[in-house]
Amino acid sequence: MVKIDGIAIHGYGGYVPRYRIKAEEIGRIWGVSSSELPVREKAVAGIDEDAATMAVEAARIALRRAGIDPRRIGAIHVGSESKPYAVKPMGTIVAEAIGANPSKLAADLEFACKAGTEAILSILGLIQGGQIEYGLAIGADTAQGRPGDALEYTAASGAAAFLLGRMSDDAVAVIEAWSGYVTDTPDFWRRSFDRYPVHAARFTGAPAYFKHILGAVNSLLESDGYSTSDVDYFVFHQPNVKFPLTVAKILKIDRGKLAPGLLADKIGNTYSACSLLGLVSVLDQAQPDQRILLASYGSGAGSDALIIRVLDGILEKRDLAPKLREFIEDKIYIDYSTYLRLRKEILKG
């Protein structure tokens, strides 16, 4: 575990597109019964959306809360596994859209679903090192689900953004500690020119998701660290509803501490934004002095676990922008053929 000193979240924002497809609608096409479905419904990006557009929406909300001049943002890091360009960073597009250009740094990161927390960590390091004053860390994805595959029910779209900087009186929350746990574990991957990822089925469970999340979390909970009773909210990466609940069971955590950050059933797995949107949802309701433990998971594989403590500043800043719940509840249901069109599986002309 690494103790972090004086790095705070000044603004945060989450975005989920309007469109939803029910898992049972996907199941209808492939002849899969409702009892076997991993989530109830998932969020689908509109035809004119991509990871960059969603990253901008989340960033704009974070900036509304932070209330700082965007020109003070020195770096924008975006984590994604659905970059609109293979070469051309989303970071520069986001920077231009929020009026932060020319910035000092902008880069995209990839580590499957943990790229968003990777962005948080790299921005944190740049602030600690004194290279930048403020930095924006974003996780954004329009996840690709192979038709007929198990992951099609959950691969979803969303983005979350965090504006970080040195601690101040009006900060929203402070990052107290972090641990990371990374190995070379090929549980899920996507080759360069392939459209859809491939996963190794049951291998993605114990040796992958659970091993790494527990590895990172336990490092925070060891002898000179935190105990589960110090933490009010737990947010785990949620590729489905079952996995994070199983982590809770293993760690003997009260399910009630997970509920506010558990969104998979309603929006699916938003990949690089996944655990971060859970964090956004918690910040939308947490009280000053409450603690949050966030653990992401990225296939390939690794986990970042963070302890975040909410500060007084949240009370004023929270209401300056829409809460995530408004995006989650503002939905338009689509059928499978519309889903194919929006995901560009079928193209006109």
Place this chain on the structure above:
Amino acid sequence: MRAPSYWRRMPFLYRLSGWRCDHCGAFHYSKPIVCRRCRSRRFSEAELPRSGKLIAYTVVRSPPREFSEFSPYAIGLIELDDGTRILSQLTDFQEDELREGMRVEAVFRRVRVNGEQGIIEYGYKFRPALRGG
């Protein structure tokens, strides 16, 4: 659009950022040589407000070729909160949701894509304002 032309327009297309005439207040989409209303020559950078109300809209059903994959799509005439009128595509609405007079807000979207190899042209569109947003 070719990359250099598009790049020149990014501030307006991304952020509704342009220039106001210091003398008569007329908004210009890019830095003018001379005010197109009053011929004055002094300007200040200004960003248009990102919300307003929908004055009128129509749905394009016979699109130009650059937009055929997106059709049908809606074009709206919007009066922004400072009185400026702007044309924009409308997005993220259901059939029966559009109403003249409704509140709308600017979002950042893919507007045009130049095939598999060309640049992605991002820009503004307007969507029905979030309840309470």
Place this chain on the structure above:
Amino acid sequence: MGRVFVAGAGFTKVAEHWDKSLEQLMAEAAVKAVDGAGISSVNSIYVGNALSEFLQEQSNLGAIIAEESGLVGAPAFRVEAAEASGAAALYAGFCEVASGMADAVLVVGGEKLSDGLAEEVSSGLMMGGRAWYEGFIGAEFYSLNALLYKLYARRFGDEGIPMFPVISHEHADGVSHAQYPFKLSLEKVLSSPFLAEPLRRLEVSGIGDGAAAVILVGEDLAAKLKSPKAQLYVSAATDYLSPFEREDPLRFQSVALAVSQVLDRAGVDRGEISFIELHDATSIMAALCLESSGFSPPGNAGKLAMKGEFELSGSLPCNTFGGLKARGHPLGATAIYQVAESYLQLTERAGRNQLDSPRAGLALSIGGVGAEAYASLLKRA
């Protein structure tokens, strides 16, 4: 300034001319006009065309048309003003004659829209708006007209606006050079599908090819030529490109200015205008033309149309050979068709469509959605 006369005209049928190129169509019209005027050479050539670089990948039309028309050596200029390119070419040609620099000028307009797909023609029309504004968002020509139509309906009601295509078709019935030489009922117009609501497919002009030419001569040469003549006056004006940035989107200031000025120059008042060739690219534009130029009170054009005022037998015949909707609208050629048809009216050669002793006729040509307007007036010589 000297007086300018139309001394000859020629035009092709408006149709999908698969077997003829743009330059062939223009040469055909040009040669007919030159022969009709009874001359063998001209001092210059003005070519009106809007989209040749885009649809035919061809520039340098001035020199090409000079060559194709057997007039190599004459100075030649291509003039562009979106859908009003022909009128702009006419204006430029007029100036050369009026200034005394030329005795005889050929003005020829042509367009070959069928070389493109409908979506490409739509892109081409959209180029009349700003590429990074209307063009960027796909606010194509019909959508802008549709928004104006909605604003109009809200202010005045839209009764009678769909009558304009009906009237145009009535007049094109049996006209040999018209693209659609048949009647069209109001019911058919109202049941055609929307292009952009509330604008329907049968309320807008179609896609066709055509070329039209006129010979403009100065006073001295006019006196020597045996062909029939009519005297020409021209005027033009611009306005802000986007109708929604103007003081009143429903008033085409460019049309108002151009028409007032041409009436002034010709010493004619509105009551003396015997007919108008309107720019009915869309039904709503036809109405706005009439209202902006003061020939109808605002909000009344549709009602007057319903009463029959604009029919050949009415108080102000419009589109005497079918206008843009029924005779056709090959962009750069259109204004020249309007002037050629006006010339036929004023020289008593309009056949079945002949008006009774017309004294003066007005042709209105508009570029973009009122970004520019040209008013060409012909008076009995």
